[in-house]
Amino acid sequence: MTEPQTNTLRGEGISLSFGGIKVLKDLDVEFRAGEITGLIGPNGAGKTSLFNCLTGAYTPQKGNIGYAGNSLNGLPPSMRAAKGIVRSFQHVALCPDLTVRENVMIGVARNHHSGWLNAFLPLPRGQREWAAMAQDANRALADLGLAEMGDLMPDALPPGMQRLVEIARAIVGNPSVLLLDEPAAGLNNSETSDLMAVLRELASNDLVLVVVEHDMDLVMSICDRIYVLNFGELVADGTPKEVRENPNVVRIYLGSDDD
Amino acid sequence: MSDTFGQRPANASETSMLKQLTSGSLPTLALIIALAFLPAMLGGSWTFTMGLCFANSIGVLAVSLLVRYGGEVSIGHTFFTALGAYSVGVLDAKYGLSLFASLPLALLLGVAFGVIFAWPSRNLSGIYLAVTTLALALAVPEIINNLGGITGGYEGLYVSTPIVSFLEMSMQRYYFALLMLVVATYLVARLRKSRQGMLLLLAKTHSAAADAFGTRRVWARISIMGISGGIGALCGATLAFSGSTVSPGGFTFSQAIFLLVGSVVGFYGLSLPRVLLGGAFVTLVPHLLSASGAWIPVFYGIALLSMILIGHHLPRIRKAMKLRKEAG
Ligand SMILES: Nc1ncnc2c1ncn2[C@@H]1O[C@H](COP(=O)(O)OP(=O)(O)OP(=O)(O)O)[C@@H](O)[C@H]1O
Numbered sequence: 099m100t101e102p103q104t105n106t107l108r109g110e111g112i113s114l115s116f117g118g119i120k121v122l123k124d125l126d127v128e129f130r131a132g133e134i135t136g137l138i139g140p141n142g143a144g145k146t147s148l149f150n151c152l153t154g155a156y157t158p159q160k161g162n163i164g165y166a167g168n169s170l171n172g173l174p175p176s177m178r179a180a181k182g183i184v185r186s187f188q189h190v191a192l193c194p195d196l197t198v199r200e201n202v203m204i205g206v207a208r209n210h211h212s213g214w215l216n217a218f219l220p221l222p223r224g225q226r227e228w229a230a231m232a233q234d235a236n237r238a239l240a241d242l243g244l245a246e247m248g249d250l251m252p253d254a255l256p257p258g259m260q261r262l263v264e265i266a267r268a269i270v271g272n273p274s275v276l277l278l279d280e281p282a283a284g285l286n287n288s289e290t291s292d293l294m295a296v297l298r299e300l301a302s303n304d305l306v307l308v309v310v311e312h313d314m315d316l317v318m319s320i321c322d323r324i325y326v327l328n329f330g331e332l333v334a335d336g337t338p339k340e341v342r343e344n345p346n347v348v349r350i351y352l353g354s355d356d357d
Numbered sequence: 358m359s360d361t362f363g364q365r366p367a368n369a370s371e372t373s374m375l376k377q378l379t380s381g382s383l384p385t386l387a388l389i390i391a392l393a394f395l396p397a398m399l400g401g402s403w404t405f406t407m408g409l410c411f412a413n414s415i416g417v418l419a420v421s422l423l424v425r426y427g428g429e430v431s432i433g434h435t436f437f438t439a440l441g442a443y444s445v446g447v448l449d450a451k452y453g454l455s456l457f458a459s460l461p462l463a464l465l466l467g468v469a470f471g472v473i474f475a476w477p478s479r480n481l482s483g484i485y486l487a488v489t490t491l492a493l494a495l496a497v498p499e500i501i502n503n504l505g506g507i508t509g510g511y512e513g514l515y516v517s518t519p520i521v522s523f524l525e526m527s528m529q530r531y532y533f534a535l536l537m538l539v540v541a542t543y544l545v546a547r548l549r550k551s552r553q554g555m556l557l558l559l560a561k562t563h564s565a566a567a568d569a570f571g572t573r574r575v576w577a578r579i580s581i582m583g584i585s586g587g588i589g590a591l592c593g594a595t596l597a598f599s600g601s602t603v604s605p606g607g608f609t610f611s612q613a614i615f616l617l618v619g620s621v622v623g624f625y626g627l628s629l630p631r632v633l634l635g636g637a638f639v640t641l642v643p644h645l646l647s648a649s650g651a652w653i654p655v656f657y658g659i660a661l662l663s664m665i666l667i668g669h670h671l672p673r674i675r676k677a678m679k680l681r682k683e684a685g
């Protein structure tokens with residue numbers, strides 16, 4: 099039997115600063131496969147920055163990042179993506195020139211490798227590849243209740259649905275690590291509960307699933323474990339119950355109420 | 358929850374394909390057939406001019422492709438057209454080789470130099486990249502004249518080796534250009550429905566997202582420059598064969614600007630009708646202008662260039678102004 103701990107995504111002593119402003123301060127985090135981990139904290143706490151470090155978009159000045167026992171330090175984002183480390187963006191980053199389905203197909207593109215001739219000529223391999231990507235995309239769209247939207251352009255969708263497309267793009271390629279940055283922002287209640295169902299289903303034994311979210315009901319109900327960040331520092335971590343009762347967390351959330 | 362969004366046909370992808378066929382391909386097909394019969398109705402000199410127009414349309418396609426798939430503006434594509442044209446000219450005039458040999462060479466050189474150019478300029482974009490391509494364009498006539506031994510210098514080269522034996526040379530010049538234009542627009546249309554095409558488009562609009570899904574922006578830049586360079590060289594090769602002569606005058610800086618202007622005139626379109634519109638502009642307007650004084654094309658080019666750059670950056674300028682208004 100394999101230990102569930104082996105597919106852990108780890109950050110040790112991560113420090114990140116921008117021109118003297120410390121955004122992450124000596125942060126230790128451990129995201130385990132098979133669990134849904136919540137990452138919460140007030141605006142500007144450094145949640146998105148931590149995602150950027152994990153995916154390689156930012157290079158922390160100090161610290162180590164590893165997945166499944168291998169160091170990811172120095173690996174560019176594209177190579178982390180090749181390892182199945184995938185994210186969604188807080189600010190929806192869909193391509194307006196592509197249909198909704200094609201945007202989702204991007205999420206499986208890394209699993210296909212047909213050459214340039216297939217890009218210019220209707221050769222069987224490229225055709226098969228395209229059909230397979232479209233099929234995967236359709237399935238992911240259907241999971242998120244967007245089955246009918248595939249042929250629309252993203253701009254034709256309301257913001258909540260655009261975000262779901264963004265999430266579909268992230269989950270479609272069977273990632274091993276899935277980092278979702280505010281997946282429920284802009285969703286209505288029924289969309290949110292659909293999303294929660296999808297996330298629960300996704301949380302299988304070999305997926306590291308981390309969710310940054312301001313929607314506390316969502317976080318408290320789906321997460322197995324929660325990290326609380328404030329000003330780039332870890333203030334608390336534990337089960338939802340532990341975190342909810344942690345006096346530091348209560349103070350932070352009451353203190354930030356006035357904005 | 359999706360049923361709140363109206364009833365859509367279950368096979369939405371099929372109906373949209375049908376729509377695409379009827380809205381895009383049929384008029385294009387009709388246009389190709391009409392163009393195929395055109396020489397029967399036109400005089401010799403117009404047939405010749407139309408051949409040039411097709412060739413220039415391919416150049417417009419190369420520039421528009423770079424804009425649409427790379428988000429970049431080139432004012433140096435005469436570098437690539439010259440590469441293609443001189444591949445054909447030199448192999449023909451010096452070695453008596455036909456397009457069967459020179460066309461592959463032209464494509465190879467175009468792609469190779471596109472890639473070679475893309476590497477050192479991979480971190481440049483916008484106006485900075487445009488200025489770098491400008492350097493290419495300015496270098497071209499100098500290079501050609503300095504290599505006078507093989508390029509024929511100012512005199513140029515005459516291209517006369519036929520491709521087939523059963524057709525009159527003037528018809529070959531026309532139909533070859535038409536064929537190349539049709540093939541080029543077809544290949545580019547295919548790109549849109551390919552994995553690589555999608556990734557290029559994403560890299561253009563959201564390079565961070567492309568990165569996060571395994572597409573390096575360097576790959577995107579090199580790929581699109583290679584493709585655009587190759588199509589540029591195809592334009593040059595076609596110009597050489599259909600125009601029958603290759604000389605430095607065809608690859609001046611103002612010609613490079615005209616290609617960009619042609620691309621704007623075709624609304625950066627990649628379809629056959631759109632690039633033809635741009636190609637017609639590139640072919641006809643310089644003729645009309647040159648009758649009215651040597652400097653006018655230059656002023657004209659500069660005026661248009663500034664318009665293009667403003668147009669190109671307008672969305673960003675607007676956004677910035679809006680932000681400032683909201684902040685203030
Ligand atoms: N590229 C950057 N350059 C400079 N500062 C940055 C950069 N990225 C993030 N920051 C700063 O880092 C801090 C943390 O930002 P981050 O986006 O990680 O916060 P967050 O926890 O995701 O907040 P939110 O809930 O608002 O999304 C902020 O003060 C932000 O201004």
Ligand SMILES: [Mg+2]
Pocket residue numbers: 145146147188279
């Ligand atoms: Mg954030």
